[in-house]
Amino acid sequence: MNILVCISNVPDTTTKITFTDNNTQFNANGVQFILNPYDEIALARAIELTEGGNGKVTVINVGDASTEPTIRKALAIGATDAVRINAKPHDAWFVTYQIAQFVKSNPFDLILTGRESIDYNGSKVAGMLGELLDIPSASIVKKLDIEGNQATVEREIEGGKEVLTIPLPLVAGAAEGVSEPKIPNMRGIMSARTKPLIVIEAVDVKTNSEIISYETPAPRGQVELIGADDPAKLVELLHTKARVI
Amino acid sequence: MSVLIYTENAGGKFKKSIFEAVCYARAVADQSNTTLTALSIGNVNTDELSALAKYGADKILTVTNSQLKNFINQAYASVIAEAAKKEGAAIVVLSNSFSGRGLAPRISVKLDAGVVDGAVALPEQNGGRFTVKKTAFSGKAFAIVELTSAVKVIALTPNSYKVVEVAKPAKIEEFSVDIKASDLKTILKEIVRSSDKVSLPDADIVVSGGRGLKGPENWEMIEELAGVLGAATACSKPVSDAGWRPHSEHVGQTGIAISPNLYIAIGISGAIQHLAGISSSKVIVAINKDPEAPIFKVADYGIVGDAFEVVPKLIAAIKEHKALV
Numbered sequence: 090m091n092i093l094v095c096i097s098n099v100p101d102t103t104t105k106i107t108f109t110d111n112n113t114q115f116n117a118n119g120v121q122f123i124l125n126p127y128d129e130i131a132l133a134r135a136i137e138l139t140e141g142g143n144g145k146v147t148v149i150n151v152g153d154a155s156t157e158p159t160i161r162k163a164l165a166i167g168a169t170d171a172v173r174i175n176a177k178p179h180d181a182w183f184v185t186y187q188i189a190q191f192v193k194s195n196p197f198d199l200i201l202t203g204r205e206s207i208d209y210n211g212s213k214v215a216g217m218l219g220e221l222l223d224i225p226s227a228s229i230v231k232k233l234d235i236e237g238n239q240a241t242v243e244r245e246i247e248g249g250k251e252v253l254t255i256p257l258p259l260v261a262g263a264a265e266g267v268s269e270p271k272i273p274n275m276r277g278i279m280s281a282r283t284k285p286l287i288v289i290e291a292v293d294v295k296t297n298s299e300i301i302s303y304e305t306p307a308p309r310g311q312v313e314l315i316g317a318d319d320p321a322k323l324v325e326l327l328h329t330k331a332r333v334i
Numbered sequence: 335m336s337v338l339i340y341t342e343n344a345g346g347k348f349k350k351s352i353f354e355a356v357c358y359a360r361a362v363a364d365q366s367n368t369t370l371t372a373l374s375i376g377n378v379n380t381d382e383l384s385a386l387a388k389y390g391a392d393k394i395l396t397v398t399n400s401q402l403k404n405f406i407n408q409a410y411a412s413v414i415a416e417a418a419k420k421e422g423a424a425i426v427v428l429s430n431s432f433s434g435r436g437l438a439p440r441i442s443v444k445l446d447a448g449v450v451d452g453a454v455a456l457p458e459q460n461g462g463r464f465t466v467k468k469t470a471f472s473g474k475a476f477a478i479v480e481l482t483s484a485v486k487v488i489a490l491t492p493n494s495y496k497v498v499e500v501a502k503p504a505k506i507e508e509f510s511v512d513i514k515a516s517d518l519k520t521i522l523k524e525i526v527r528s529s530d531k532v533s534l535p536d537a538d539i540v541v542s543g544g545r546g547l548k549g550p551e552n553w554e555m556i557e558e559l560a561g562v563l564g565a566a567t568a569c570s571k572p573v574s575d576a577g578w579r580p581h582s583e584h585v586g587q588t589g590i591a592i593s594p595n596l597y598i599a600i601g602i603s604g605a606i607q608h609l610a611g612i613s614s615s616k617v618i619v620a621i622n623k624d625p626e627a628p629i630f631k632v633a634d635y636g637i638v639g640d641a642f643e644v645v646p647k648l649i650a651a652i653k654e655h656k657a658l659v
């Protein structure tokens with residue numbers, strides 16, 4: 090089975106998010122970038138599904154050369170080979186279009202993404218890719234098993250889950266539960282240096298969205314402390330002042 | 335032109351987040367002086383459908399095709415796109431629910447539309463520019479996104495728009511579409527719903543527990559507090575990682591982001607990744623024995639104390655309050 094895992098390069102989760110140029114640019118200064126946590130889960134599952142010589146795992150990223158450490162990390166974790174499409178990821182549509190171009194000439198049995206990227210949080214790439222390739226997609230998948238030519242998927246819904254069967258090829262957005270992130274070992278790190286990473290130039294495509302500016306949430310006011318022996322006071326404040334109960 | 339709102343149902347009923355999306359779509363339609371068509375797919379009875387008018391729909395389309403009784407991402411996306419074309423919709427609105435996140439990207443490709451997922455405010459239309467504010471960086475920031483396409487898709491974050499009723503009748507019409515066999519590849523085997531509980535993304539009040547609660551056996555008081563408040567329960571990441579609670583309850587940057595009216599954090603330190611998912615809550619209450627815990631920096635109200643003593647007293651106080659009002 091050949092699996093493609095789409096990976097994105099995102100600010101570390103401890104990053105305090107700030108902006109420059111009149112709040113029009115993300116301030117990447119001093120920011121550590123990591124493999125998107127959900128993509129780590131997707132990658133871990135792909136490696137499990139191909140264990141024992143049962144196929145290979147390709148990772149793909151749309152990004153400039155600065156994302157290569159993250160791609161190498163994915164190779165160290167256990168991907169077989171990697172593709173980088175050389176362009177700034179303008180938006181989810183741009184990213185998806187590039188990946189779809191690659192997949193059209195290099196078909197895969199299964200394509201995994203993360204449920205969302207933790208920077209622009211679109212949850213869009215999986216669905217757009219499914220649509221562009223005219224194959225099924227499932228978003229927010231918490232369990233994924235493959236038997237022969239068929240996937241069994243558990244999809245998150247509000248207050249529960251759905252169990253689905255879907256024939257391959259399929260695009261699935263991996264969430265917690267699908268697998269556990271794998272930590273690269275020494276052998277993985279050594280071999281990652283020599284595993285193939287091919288770079289492809291991006292194709293032109295019209296995009297439909299543009300980030301104009303950013304805002305940071307309004308600072309919250311001072312905390313009002315209530316004595317530990319007087320929770321009734323808290324209830325009163327929540328009722329009369331905050332009006333939330 | 336018109337505006338189309340897709341109203342997803344859960345077991346034949348519309349949730350509050352769907353009515354929020356209808357009200358939002360009504361306001362979007364009003365911005366352009368146009369009409370709002372609601373689209374429902376699956377088995378929803380006439381009474382329930384009529385409720386959509388109460389929130390502002392001018393016309394209600396219902397799709398009762400037996401092949402579409404259950405949610406099928408691909409097929410539903412096709413039906414919504416077809417309805418948008420039939421109605422000449424320039425803007426398609428849906429809820430950014432778990433299903434909505436699967437639909438919006440597919441619809442946007444079908445309609446060559448720009449898409450804003452996780453919108454938190456009405457669009458602004460200035461000098462021919464159409465912009466929408468959405469969450470970004472997992473709740474650490476917002477992005478203002480301009481959509482430049484003729485057709486636009488907006489998926490609204492639950493709990494970010496107020497429900498207002500309008501008195502207004504609307505006619506209900508059957509809408510029938512042919513479904514391609516290739517859209518029906520996904521087969522639903524089972525739906526599992528924990529029906530007795532409030533679902534976390536939709537909840538007005540959320541009671542959340544962290545590692546300070548020491549172990550899963552201590553969640554009884556969290557459940558009880560949630561019960562008296564009609565709240566959903568949530569937890570921090572280490573709690574779900576340890577298997578004390580299901581992953582679906584994990585809030586934060588790598589869990590779900592929520593924006594309830596009231597978030598009560600108990601035994602949660604307030605790590606940056608946790609705060610990312612909860613900082614758009616309207617009111618935050620923290621109960622923590624450490625006065626230096628970062629959660630107090632974002633909380634509106636706080637109690638410094640031992641949760642095992644404070645929470646039972648709080649439950650008693652709420653019961654007393656409920657008995658009075």
Ligand SMILES: Cc1cc2nc3c(=O)[nH]c(=O)nc-3n(C[C@H](O)[C@H](O)[C@H](O)COP(=O)(O)OP(=O)(O)OC[C@H]3O[C@@H](n4cnc5c(N)ncnc54)[C@H](O)[C@@H]3O)c2cc1C
Pocket residue numbers: 102126543544545546547569570571572573584585586587588589600601602603604605606607608611621622623624627639640641642
């Ligand atoms: C990549 C990555 C992603 C992450 N994503 C998330 C995420 O999405 N969501 C998330 O929550 N975390 C996330 N984390 C973890 C995060 O960094 C913190 O470790 C986590 O939020 C801490 O959980 P906690 O507050 O329950 O536990 P702790 O930090 O251990 O805090 C426990 C708190 O309980 C208090 N306490 C102890 N006993 C009592 C008592 N008897 N009464 C009252 N208070 C008491 C303590 O004072 C302390 O403040 C992520 C981490 C990484 C590395």
Ligand SMILES: Nc1ncnc2c1ncn2[C@@H]1O[C@H](COP(=O)(O)O)[C@@H](O)[C@H]1O
Pocket residue numbers: 094095096097098125127128149150151152178181184201202203204205206207209210211212213214215
């Ligand atoms: N630049 C990118 N290159 C490759 N894959 C990406 C890129 N951006 C996002 N993805 C994939 O799409 C998923 C969802 O991203 P998003 O739609 O931005 O939330 C991520 O978890 C990745 O798997």
